[in-house]
Amino acid sequence: MTTPERWLEKHNRKLLMDRSAPGRIGASHARLDVPESELPDAALLRDNLDMPEVSESEIVRYFSQLSHYNFSIDHNFYPLGSCTMKYNPKINDEMAALPGLSEIHPFQPEETVQGALKLIWHIQEILAEVVGMAGASVSPKAGAESEFAGMLMARAYHLSRGDDKRKKVLIPDSAHGTNPASAVVAGFHVVSLPTNEQGNTDLAALEAAIGDDLAGFMLTQPSTLGIFDTNLSEVIQIVRDAGGILYGDGANLNALLGKVKLGELGFDVVHSNLHKTFTQPHGGGGPGAGAVLVSERLLPYLPEPHVTRAEDEDGERFSLTTPPQSIGRLGPFQGNFGALVRAYAYIRTLGDVGVSQISEDAVINANYILSQLRGTFDLPQDRHCKHEVVFSAKNLKDNFGVSGKDVCKRLIDSGIHPPTMYFPLPDVVEESLLIEPTETESKETLDQFIEVMKLIAKEAEEDPDLLLNAPHNTPNTRLDEALAARRPVLRWSRD
C-alpha cells in the first residue's frame, strides 16, 4: 500500500531523466557576442541530444534532498579503518578555490605559474622530509597510482643494471588489494606471503621466497592490522641482501608522523595518500592525491614532470623537468593540484609541532578503543596498536550467529559509520572489524562509540534479529548486491 512516506520516498529517488520536461533550462545562457559562422556539413552534426531539461531550482532541491541518505565526516563519526577519515578543514577548500590557484591552466608558460610551481616544490620537499626520503613526485592521483609508479621505478632500476630476471614481487597477505594489482600493472608477478601469529612478516616464508628473481617487497607500515612489524629490521636486511627494492605502502602514515621516518629505516620507495593523512576530502570516492617518495638510487626514475628549483642573482625560479631516466608521465598534466593545495595548507597550519602531535593523538585514541573493547570482541593481536585496531566478531558469530557485517549494519542505526569490514581478508583475520578513530575525535565521541559497540554485542546475545535485520532507520534496508551483479542495470533507460 502506498503511504505518504513511501510515495515521497519514491519521488526522491526519481532520476533526472524522469524529472525532465521539454523547454526547461537549468542554467543561464550567455549571449553570442561575435558574428555567427556557417555550420559544418550536417553529416558531422547530431540530431538528437537526449539530455535532461530541468530547472535550476529543481536540480538544487533534488541533490539536496538526497543529503540525509549519506553519512559523512561532517555529520558522523566515521571510524573506517585504513581510510583515515579525519576532519577535513574548511579553510583548505577555500584556499584551493582561490582564482589564482583554481583558474590557472596546466599549459601556461612557466613564468606565469611560479606560485603554483613553488607550492608543488614545497610539498615535494616537506613530504620527503617527513618520510625521510631523498625526493618526491606528487603527480600520482591516488595511492594506487603511486604504487604503480613506484613499482615501475623498481623495474627501471633493475633493467638499467642489466638485471632483467627480476620479475617477482613479494606481498604479505594482509596488504591492501591495490598492492598486488599495481605490481601486476607494472609487469611483475606476485607471490603472497603469510603473516605470522604476532601479525609480523613470517621470516621463514620470506627467506624461502627470495631468490635472484626478486624484484621487490611491498610492505605496509604500520600494517593493515594496525601494528608495527617488529621483524622489520630483519625483513629489510633480507630483501636488501637479495637485491630487492623495498616498497613501503604509507597509506597508514597517520601513525608515524614524527615518530619514525621510513626512509631512515631503509625503504627505497614509499607512497603517501594525501587524501588520508593530509586531509584532502574523500569526496565519496576521490579525488585523492598520491605522493611517491624515493631514496637516492631511485631519483633518476621519478615520473615526469618533476618540479625543480634553481636560484641565481635574480632570485628563485621553479621549473617542470624530466628526470634523466624517468618512467614517463602518469597523466597529461601535473597531478591533482587542488589536492596538493589542501595538503600544503594543512601542513602549514599544523607546522612542525602539530604534525607530530597528529600521530600521537591518533595512536592514543586507537589504543584507548582497544583497551575498552578488549573482551567484548576478539582481539587477534593483543598488543599495542598504532592508529587503528583490528577486532574480530568471530566470538559473536560462533556463539550467536551474527557476523561482523551484522554488527556494522547495526552500528548504522546509532548514526556511526561502520568500521572497515572483511579487510584484512578472512584468511588473515576472520570477521575482521578494522577501527580507525583518527586524532580529530574527542574522548567523548570515543566513549559513545565504545558504549554502542558494547550494547550491540549484548544485543547479539539477547536479540540477534536486531542485528540481522539492521539497519532499521535508513532510507534503504539491506540491498540485494547479488541481484545487482546477476542482472546488471547500470543506467537509466526509457522504458
Added chain:
Amino acid sequence: MHDTTATSHYSPNTDSDREAMLAAIGVESAANLFDDIPQDYRFPALDIPAPLSEFELRQELGDLAALNATPGDYACFLGAGSYRHHVPAIVRALAFRGEFLTSYTPYQPEVSQRTLQAHYEFQTLICQLTGMEVANAGMYDGATSLAEAAMMAARITKRNRIVLAETVSPAYQSVVHTYTQGHDNLQVDVIAADGSDIPEDAACVVVQQPNFFGYLNDLEEMASRVHELGALLIVSVDLASLGMFRAPGSYDADIVVAEAQTLGVSPSYGGPYVGVLACRGGRDFLRQLPGRIVGETVDTEGRTGYVLTLQTREQHIRRERATSNICTSVGLIALMSAVYMAAQGKQGLRHTAELCYHKAHYLASLIEDIPGYSLPLQGTFFREFVVQCPLPPSEVNRRLLDYKVIGGLDVSDRFENGMLLCCTDVNTRGEIEALASALAEIGANAS
C-alpha cells in the same frame, strides 16, 4: 600574554584527556605506545616550518596565488585537454556540501545512497551524451581512461597490438606508453590518422575526435575498417563537442574515453579531473571494464536503491587478477560534471558548444587576415585550430603576456611555428579582438 595550548584546533584532545586515556590503556606515557619502533630511529626531528594561524595561511596562499598570471585577469586561449568554461554556481554549491565532500567510497550502501545515486546519474548522463550503452563511475583523468581502455581492448580481443592515430594528444600517447611499459607482450604502434595502414593484428585503433589539432573526421568508414579486422575502435572525444556533433555511439565506437573536466570543473593547474570510460554493454565488455560501477537493485522491502556492483573485477576482491589497480578515483569530480550536465541540459549543452564554435571561427577569421599568419589545416574544426606564426610560438607567447594575453600551445614540433589556439564560451569578443590585434602588432614587428 595568555599562552595558547599545544593542542591544535583540529584535534580535541587536551592533556587531561590524554592522561585519562593513557591510564586506561595502562601505559605511563604516549611514548610507550611507540616502543615497537627500532629505538635508534624513534622520534626524529621534523624540519618543517612552524605553524601558521588561519589568518597567516590566507596571506601566504594569497601571496603564492598572486605569483601566477590568472586567466580572467589575462585573456587565455589554451585548451589541448583542459578547458575553461563558465561554471554555474550550483555545481560547487551542491558538490561542496559536506555530505558529498566528506564521505568515503560508498562501500556501505545503506548510508551512501546519495553518492551512489549521483554516480548512477553520472553514468546515465555520460551514456546519453556519448551514445554508449554503459559507462563506469569515472577514472583519474581522460589519459588514464585511454590507457585503461587500450589494455581492456587487448584483453577483450586477446590481441597485443595497441594502435594510436598520430593525431591523438601527445600527452595521452605518453600515458599509454607509461601504462603499458611493464607488459612485454603489449606493443604500441602509431599510424597515420587516415587509418590507411592499420596492422591486421591490431587489438584496437585509437582516434581522437576532434583530433588534437581541433579538426573533426567522419569516422564511420574508419569504424567499419577497424571492425573488419576484428579490432575495436576507441574514440577519445571532446565531450563539449557533443552538444552539436555526432555521438561516437552513432558511428559504432566500441569504447569511448574522455576528459570530463570540460563539464563544469575548473582547470586547477591540471587536476583533479575525471576520466570517462564508456563502452558497449555486452558481458565481454562488462567483465573487462576497470573502475567502479554503480548498479540498481532493491532492498529487503522491495525499494529501489543503488550499490557498487560487478566488484569481482576490482582489486579489493580480485587482487593481482583485477582488471585495474584503481581504488580511490574521483567521485566528487564525477558528481560536479553530473550537476553541470543537468544544469546545462539539452539546450545548454548545444548552446555552449555553439558559443565555442562561433567564437573560435570568429578568431580564426580575424587571424587569417593578418599578414604573416595562416591556418595550415583544412576542414571542420570545433573550438581549436592551428595557426602558423611568423615567429616561434614561444616568442609570440612571451610577447603576448605584455598585452595581458596567454596565447596558445606551442605545437612547433608538428607544424612549423605552429600554435594551437582555443576559444570557449568565456572568451569574450573583446578578448578575441585584443588577441588578433596583438598578433598583428607582434607580426608587424617580427621582420
